[in-house]
Every structure is written in C-alpha cells, then in structure tokens.
Amino acid sequence: MNQLSQETSPYLLQHANNPVHWKAWNANSLAEAKEKNSLIIISIGYSACHWCHVMEHESFEDQEVADVMNKNFVNIKVDREERPDVDAVYMKAVQIMIRRGGWPLNVVTLPDGRPIWGGTYFRKEEWMQTLGQLQEVYQSNPDKVIDYAERLHEGIQSLNIIENLKSGTSVNQEDLTLLVEKWKEEFDLEFGGMSRSPKFMMPNNYQFLLRFAFQKKDMNLFDFVNLTLTRMAYGGVFDTVDGGFSRYSVDNKWHVPHFEKMLYDNGQLVSLYSDAYKLTQNPLYKEVVIKTLSFVERELMNAENGFYCALDADSLNTENHLEEGAFYVWKIPELKTIIGDDFELFSQVFNINTFGLWEDGNYVLIQNKSLKDIAELNHIKVSSLEKKKIFWEKILYLKREKRSKPRLDDKCLTSWNAIMLKGFVDAYKALEDKNYLKLALQNANFIIKNLWSSEGNLYHNYKNKKSTINGYLEDYCFVIAAFISLYEVTFDEKWLQKAKQLTDYSLEHFYDETSGFFAFTSNLDEALISSHFETEDNVIPASNSVMGKNLFQLSIYFNNSYYEKVSQRMLQNIISFIEYPSAYSNWMDLALNYSEQNKELAICGDSALEYCHKINSFYFPNVVLAGAKKVSNLPFLKDRFVADQTLFYLCQNKTCQTPDSDFQEIITNLI
Incomplete structure (x- = not known):
C-alpha cells in the first residue's frame, strides 16, 4: 500500500494498492523530487474515467512497470476534480506538445515541476520504453532537457496573455449575430448538436442559443435548439430508465454514451431543459427534468444534503469483470x-x-x-x-x-454542488415543485456549514466531514450564481448578501488588476509553475465568464459601479477576439445583457412573492428580478415599498417607468 491510502479522493484511493510508490500532490512530494534531483511523473485522472482504469490495470498494477517508475522517478497521482489548477497547467503543456489532450493525462517534469514530455493514454510497453529514454537523456544530457523545459514553460505562460483593451467601447450586438451565423455552419440538422463525433452536450451553448433565438426571434435557430434537446432526450446518452445524462456520446446520433454520469452535466442540463420547458411546454422536457432530479436525489445525494460527484462508466458484468456500460x-x-x-x-x-x-x-x-x-x-x-x-x-x-451498480465517487465538490443547486432552483421556477426548492435550500446550507470557513474563504472539497483544499475561482463563481438564483425565487436578501460577501472576497484574493481577469487560484495559495486564467467556456462555463455575469447582476442589485466596470472590462477584452463561438457562449450570453432588450423588474408589496413565482414560470432570460414584501434597504429596492399596495417597477438602461399595479401590463411589456 502506497501513500495514497492516506487520501480521501476515491480516484486516489483506487490507486492505493498499486505497486507504484504513488504520492499525492503536496509540498512534501515536490520537495522530495528536488532533494533527489529526480524527474517527476504526474499522472492525472478522475474516478469515472474509463481509460484511466484501463491504464491502471495494464501498467500501474504491473510490477515490472512499477519497478521502472519507482527506481528513477517521484510518482504523483492527481485527481483532476480535486486539483483542477494542476490539471489546467499540465493540460496546456500536453496540448502544446501533441496538439490534443484528455485523460488520463501523463506528464514527466523536471524536479521543479516544469514539464519535459507528456501525453494521454499509453500502453505498457510504450510507457516503459519512453520512461527509460527520458531518464537516460536526463542523465546523459541534462542541459538539453532543461533547455526544452524552459522553452515549453515560456509557451505555457504565453497562453495566459490576454490583450487588454482597457477601453470603454460598448458591446456591438451585431457582432453576436455574425458569430451565430458563423456558428450555424457547424450545426447537425439531422440529429442536433454539432456535426462531429464524439458529441458533448455543452449545455451552456444551448442556453445561449435558446436565449439568442428568443430575443432575436430567429425561428430556424429555435427549431435547431429544440431538435438538439429532443434528440439528446431520445438518445442513449439520456438514461430513460432511471434519469440522468452520461458525459457524452461517442457517435453522432447521441446513441452510445461514454457511460459515466457527472454531477456538473446533470445540474446544467436540468437548468437548460427547465428553461426550454418554460418556453415550449414540451412534456418531453418536463419528463427529462423530473427523471434527472429523481436520479440525483436518489443516487447522488448524501445524508448531509451534499451531492456526490459521479457514477463510474464501468461496472461488473455477468462474468464479474469491470466493463464499460455493463449496468x-x-x-x-x-x-x-x-x-x-x-x-x-x-x-x-x-x-x-x-x-x-x-x-x-x-x-x-x-x-x-x-x-x-x-x-x-x-x-x-x-x-x-x-x-x-x-x-x-x-x-x-x-x-x-x-445488477452490480457502477462505482460511486462520493466526494463533494463545492463548484459542482452549486451547479446542481441552481439546477434545482431552475426546475422549481419551471415546475413549481416545492420539494425542489427545499432540496436547493438544504444544499445551500450544506455549503455554508461545511465549505465556507470562518476566515471567509470557501473550500473546494468535502468528504468524511473534512475539507482540505482551498477553494478555486470556480467554487466562488458558481456558489455566487446559485445564491443569486435562490434570491430570485425567495426574495430573501440574505442570499444576495452572502453572494456579495463572496464576490468581495474574490475581488480581494483572485482579481488581477493588470489583466482585468480573475486568476483561477487564490493569492493565498502556493503558486504553480504558471498562473491560470480560465476564460474559455467548455462543458462547464469558464469561471471568469460566470463571474462576469454575477458582477453584472450584483451591480444592479447593489448599485455598484465598480462591479459593473469589472464585468464590462472582462467582456470587452474577450468579445473582440472570439473566433470559435462555442468556446465563448457564456461570454456571448453576458453580452446579451447589454442589449436594448435587457430589463430590470422590482416587485414590492404584500403579494411580491406570489407574483415572483408567476414571473419565474415565464422564460424571461433578459430580466433581472428583485422584490420585497416589506421595506428594503437593498439599493435597487430602496424607497419603493408602499404599504397596502403591490407595485411593479420596470426599468431599462437604468431608467424606470412609472410604478404600475397591473400585472398583465407588466407581462406585456416584458415579452
């Protein structure tokens, strides 16, 4: 048994009995490499990763391979879900070296952590041969290896450079239209999604495209989004028997999934299908939401109201061997x-x-x-x-x-819990099932109790009543977004105050004034070989784009011009350089907030919450909603309460219409 037996991550514990002398990523492991002047093998994966399991079985469980690794290397195993910062840095390195990436991610570095070689999955013989060659070159010609590492390191750092316009130019909405027209060339008009395989769901792409189609009245685009959502719901990628989506489809018709079920996918997809249901009233979308949330509550929720990470792709078949999709x-x-x-x-x-x-x-x-x-x-x-x-x-x-069930990754991650929390809130908006709101509130309190320290910082992980990793920007941005969404359905201002508290902490410990973006790691954490600014939206939106949307919304609630300035500066420094719209869809969604169609609505009076529920049942992605049943000191609501009346204050571009008591008139003006 190696040092991983002391860890809590299910992925690391899976490797605890390997003959490889694995260590976790920590100061002691890195110091040992420097002390011995040994090359480091950094192997990164996650518990639900099929090919990670394959490489473990073929290589890391093999004594011959272990002997090679143990003799000359310090071997470090990393759970990419626990340490997305480490994964991001070394993924950049591998993408520079071989023009692609994925997991397992295997990198060999100098004793100081600078990479010299890397790739993804390797068969046993290739792995052993490569390690032998690297060790031989490092011993015989270290200067050559160090020179390559320096040049590669420069390349990694250059990827973080974002041109800073520092301009006050407004967002040109026509630019969005041109980007969407370019994007349409990639659409699969038979099965939905993009014309390629494998196919990832990419929920944020369709959140934006649904909103764009709605606001621009683009019926062809609207039909395409509905085609995509229908085909995904029909496909094997959606588990019609038990609910929940798998991570992606290996083919172009959403048929055969890579069978792992991830919490972050299902949280986002619940939000997407909830929004689509509000707009279409398609019973299929309602069925998807109900089944998925039933699956999450049944299979991924712990006794403390936290959500587990994932179910594995592999499970035991009838011959009692692990097989992908057997369940x-x-x-x-x-x-x-x-x-x-x-x-x-x-x-x-x-x-x-x-x-x-x-x-x-x-x-x-x-x-x-x-x-x-x-x-x-x-x-x-x-x-x-x-x-x-x-x-x-x-x-x-x-x-x-x-049948034998897939293995469970039973750690809780703050960012993923917040994504799922928001999924429950969005489902509550669409379906008005009070149990969804109850579960969302319970999970919010789980985060506050277990993942928010008395010093003001969030933790990233939780298992066995322990949190060990300081939070990343992704934790802050998604918790802030989730707390804002709770305010939108409860009008309980404590959620906005907590969102503001986390935002101010983020500005103090993550924001880089020079670049105008938030770093992925806190300035209180030990620096890696390169800083990381997450700006590209992927299967999960970039933490900076989510922060941009949070700041925009909070700037309205708190009348905070600095929040607005930071949000707008980030957007302006991204929007002008977008070449691939699918990688910036959440930024484009933020850009829509600056269109003439964006509005703010305040509801003040005894019936505020009743009308809140009615408003939330409509699809109004262009409306920032606030309200109170009593006098409020929230800047957006200040001096708007009038006793014995329920008044609606509709605003646009910081200009408000005369207060109105006619709900139908307000609905007409919002459409």
Missing part, C-alpha cells in the same frame, strides 16, 4: 423475458433493431420517433402507449437494480 445495456433474450407480449411494440419505441444495436448483441435504448407517430402506426391511443412506456421503464428499472 446500462440490454440483450434481446433478456428484454423479451422482461417485456413479454409487448416486445414488438417496445422494439419500435426503443429501436431494438439495427438503429439501436451497439456491439456484441448489446442494445442501448434510443428513440427516433415520437410516441404519437408510433401510436398512429399501430392504431392505438397515444395515452395508452405513454402508460406502457412508463410501465416498461419501471420494470426495467427494477430488473436493472439487481
């Missing part, structure tokens, strides 16, 4: 036994045919026709088929529960 797939004989006389109809709904076949006789359930079309084809009522589908899914769920 989720079906074979025809088993389905015939379970479904019985309805098997033919079931096969039409879920494509137990060549369209739904994966491999080795395994089927991943996928729809490609609506129940209405299938019902008409079979001369039965749609309601009858809907009931059958519900029944089929229930008996498949009961049967599947007898």
Whole structure:
C-alpha cells in the first residue's frame, strides 16, 4: 500500500494498492523530487474515467512497470476534480506538445515541476520504453532537457496573455449575430448538436442559443435548439430508465454514451431543459427534468444534503469483470423475458433493431420517433402507449437494480454542488415543485456549514466531514450564481448578501488588476509553475465568464459601479477576439445583457412573492428580478415599498417607468 491510502479522493484511493510508490500532490512530494534531483511523473485522472482504469490495470498494477517508475522517478497521482489548477497547467503543456489532450493525462517534469514530455493514454510497453529514454537523456544530457523545459514553460505562460483593451467601447450586438451565423455552419440538422463525433452536450451553448433565438426571434435557430434537446432526450446518452445524462456520446446520433454520469452535466442540463420547458411546454422536457432530479436525489445525494460527484462508466458484468456500460445495456433474450407480449411494440419505441444495436448483441435504448407517430402506426391511443412506456421503464428499472451498480465517487465538490443547486432552483421556477426548492435550500446550507470557513474563504472539497483544499475561482463563481438564483425565487436578501460577501472576497484574493481577469487560484495559495486564467467556456462555463455575469447582476442589485466596470472590462477584452463561438457562449450570453432588450423588474408589496413565482414560470432570460414584501434597504429596492399596495417597477438602461399595479401590463411589456 502506497501513500495514497492516506487520501480521501476515491480516484486516489483506487490507486492505493498499486505497486507504484504513488504520492499525492503536496509540498512534501515536490520537495522530495528536488532533494533527489529526480524527474517527476504526474499522472492525472478522475474516478469515472474509463481509460484511466484501463491504464491502471495494464501498467500501474504491473510490477515490472512499477519497478521502472519507482527506481528513477517521484510518482504523483492527481485527481483532476480535486486539483483542477494542476490539471489546467499540465493540460496546456500536453496540448502544446501533441496538439490534443484528455485523460488520463501523463506528464514527466523536471524536479521543479516544469514539464519535459507528456501525453494521454499509453500502453505498457510504450510507457516503459519512453520512461527509460527520458531518464537516460536526463542523465546523459541534462542541459538539453532543461533547455526544452524552459522553452515549453515560456509557451505555457504565453497562453495566459490576454490583450487588454482597457477601453470603454460598448458591446456591438451585431457582432453576436455574425458569430451565430458563423456558428450555424457547424450545426447537425439531422440529429442536433454539432456535426462531429464524439458529441458533448455543452449545455451552456444551448442556453445561449435558446436565449439568442428568443430575443432575436430567429425561428430556424429555435427549431435547431429544440431538435438538439429532443434528440439528446431520445438518445442513449439520456438514461430513460432511471434519469440522468452520461458525459457524452461517442457517435453522432447521441446513441452510445461514454457511460459515466457527472454531477456538473446533470445540474446544467436540468437548468437548460427547465428553461426550454418554460418556453415550449414540451412534456418531453418536463419528463427529462423530473427523471434527472429523481436520479440525483436518489443516487447522488448524501445524508448531509451534499451531492456526490459521479457514477463510474464501468461496472461488473455477468462474468464479474469491470466493463464499460455493463449496468446500462440490454440483450434481446433478456428484454423479451422482461417485456413479454409487448416486445414488438417496445422494439419500435426503443429501436431494438439495427438503429439501436451497439456491439456484441448489446442494445442501448434510443428513440427516433415520437410516441404519437408510433401510436398512429399501430392504431392505438397515444395515452395508452405513454402508460406502457412508463410501465416498461419501471420494470426495467427494477430488473436493472439487481445488477452490480457502477462505482460511486462520493466526494463533494463545492463548484459542482452549486451547479446542481441552481439546477434545482431552475426546475422549481419551471415546475413549481416545492420539494425542489427545499432540496436547493438544504444544499445551500450544506455549503455554508461545511465549505465556507470562518476566515471567509470557501473550500473546494468535502468528504468524511473534512475539507482540505482551498477553494478555486470556480467554487466562488458558481456558489455566487446559485445564491443569486435562490434570491430570485425567495426574495430573501440574505442570499444576495452572502453572494456579495463572496464576490468581495474574490475581488480581494483572485482579481488581477493588470489583466482585468480573475486568476483561477487564490493569492493565498502556493503558486504553480504558471498562473491560470480560465476564460474559455467548455462543458462547464469558464469561471471568469460566470463571474462576469454575477458582477453584472450584483451591480444592479447593489448599485455598484465598480462591479459593473469589472464585468464590462472582462467582456470587452474577450468579445473582440472570439473566433470559435462555442468556446465563448457564456461570454456571448453576458453580452446579451447589454442589449436594448435587457430589463430590470422590482416587485414590492404584500403579494411580491406570489407574483415572483408567476414571473419565474415565464422564460424571461433578459430580466433581472428583485422584490420585497416589506421595506428594503437593498439599493435597487430602496424607497419603493408602499404599504397596502403591490407595485411593479420596470426599468431599462437604468431608467424606470412609472410604478404600475397591473400585472398583465407588466407581462406585456416584458415579452
């Protein structure tokens, strides 16, 4: 057993019995490398990563490989979810070296941490041969290795340089239109998403495109977003039996997923489908939200109201071997036994045919026709088929529960919990299920109690009643966004005050005045080989773009011009240099806040919360909402309460209309 046995991360603990002398990333491990003048192997992955498991089995569990690694290297294992800062720096290095990245991420560095070589997955022989060559070169010609490391280090640092305009130019809304037109060239008009595989859900992309289509009245774009959401919900990437989305689809039709289920995906997708339901009233979207939240509450929620990270892609098959997707797939004989006389109809709904076949006789359930079309084809009522589908899914769920379940990553991450918290709030807005708000509030209190220290900083991780890692910008930005969303449904100003407190802490410990952006790590943390400014939106929006949106909204609530200045400066320094819209969709969403369509609405009076719920049931992405049932000192609401009346204050561009008591008139003016 190696030093990883002392860790709490499920991923690190998976490697605790490897013959490799693994150490965790910490000051002692790094100091040992310097003291011995040894090269460092930094191997980065996460618990739900299939190819991480494969490389572990082929190489890290092998004594021959371990002997090579232990003899000449200091070996450090990193959970990328616990240490996204370390992952980001070395991912940049690998992308510079081989023009791609992924996990497992394996890097060899000098004793001071500067990388000299790296890649992703390696087979045993290639791994051993490369390590031998690197050690030989380092011993025989260290100057050559150090020179390469210096040049690579310069390249890594250059990626952090963002041209700083420091200008007061306004956001040109036409630029957004041009970017969207360019983006449309990548659309898959048959299956939705982008015309490529694998396909990631990228929920923030579709949050922005849905809003853009709504505000610009672009029906073709609106139809494309609906196509995408429908195809994702139909696809095997969505677990129709138990709810929840897998991480991505390996094919172009959303059929066969990479089967791990991540908390951050499901939190964002609940928000997306909730918004789409408000706009369309499509029952499929409602079904997706309800099933996904049921899955999260059942499988990913702990007794303290925190949310776990993920379910693994791998599970034990009938031969008791770990196999990707074993828990989720079906074979025809088993389905015939379970479904019985309805098997033919079931096969039409879920494509137990060549369209739904994966491999080795395994089927991943996928729809490609609506129940209405299938019902008409079979001369039965749609309601009858809907009931059958519900029944089929229930008996498949009961049967599947007898299988060996995927492994659980049972740590809690602050940023991901906040994303899921906001998902519950957005679902509450759309469906008005009070249980969703209750769970959101419980999780918010879990964060406050366990992940927010008395010194004012957030922690990043929590497990076994311990938090050990200082929070990153992603933790602050998503908790702030989640607390703002709680205010939007409760009008409880404590959530805004807590959001402001975290924002001010972020400005003090993360904001870099020179660049105009927030660093990913606190200035209280020990520096890595390169600082990191997260500006590109990915499967999770960039922490800087989320902070930009938070600052915009808080600047209105607190009439804080500095918040607005920081937000606008960040946006202006990004928007002019966007080449790939999909990597900046959350920035583009922030840019829409500066359009003429953006409005603020204050509701003051005894019925404020009642009207709040009504407003939240509409899709108004362009409205900043506030309100109070009594006198409020919140700057945006100050002097707006009038006893025995409920008044609406509609504002635009910091100019407010005359207070109005006619709710329907307000709705008309918001549309």
